[in-house]
Amino acid sequence: MIQPIDDLLTIRDLVRFACTRFAGSELFYGHGTDNVWDEAVHLVMRSVNLPLENNTLFLDARLTREERGVILERLDRRINERIPLAYLLGEAWFMGLPFRVDERVLIPRSPFSELLQSGMQPWIGDKQVNRILDLCTGSGCIGIAAALVFEEAEVDLADISPDALDVARSNIALHQVGDRVNTLQADVFEGISGRYDLILSNPPYVDAEDMASMPEEFHHEPVLGLAAGPDGLDIAHRILAHAHEHLAPRGLLLVEVGNSWPALEAAYPELPFIWLEFEQGGDGVFLLSAEDLAEWHAGKNG
């Protein structure tokens, strides 16, 4: 489509134009924004490195022809190729923090961000958190945010994908936490040693039925970050089988399984899952203590 680059001069013009084009297109929102207006504001403001908050000051500022060209090209690609905006911008936001992303990693959107923002209270209480594992780390967003919340903790970011770990390392550098945050290549717990006070995981958990019906935007994300077998629980089963061997006394395991939570509960009727509630949306995150897991394993084997 020929874009009216000479008619669109200001940020206000471009946001308005993007809103109109988004509203006239069949797009899926949910990779960072959930509506036309926010998507348009993100596209325009972040393409020219301006803040998302308190941005009215710039609304009538004119953009250069080159800046307008970049925005209009991204607008076209968002609509025609259904590429999530985060990939076009190379950035996503998690717990209010920027993370570098590209098609090697899932776009951060886990409700773990709300949990971390609250310092993981009341679950942590006054417990000392010295070691944290972010299993299936992708961009590293959960583990890096945890490192910023628990300022004394050592954090390991683990993933099976070397490509994802490259992106995670760029985010370690971005947030300047390289003295406390490391990357590990591991197949679930294979490749991980030692015990942790907190194991946080947002593993792949999409079941086969959902995989077959996902909007096009999801096809730009790595399949390895989404698909987890017929019931979406391939990785969750492996986490539950071995987490007790990697939790410190009074340690906690928190895992997101999204829509697959009823299948998980049905598969483990004896496990006392606590399902967390979120004010900002999201569900399917469970918590289990080291003691609950150890007792369950002892019961199975005894």
Ligand SMILES: C[S@@+](CC[C@H](N)C(=O)[O-])C[C@H]1O[C@@H](n2cnc3c(N)ncnc32)[C@H](O)[C@@H]1O
């Ligand atoms: C749902 S993505 C989550 C990424 C990140 N934690 C987030 O919340 O944005 C799942 C991640 O698990 C990784 N993964 C898939 N299978 C794995 C396995 N067997 N062992 C470790 N990581 C795995 C994928 O490479 C992907 O980065």
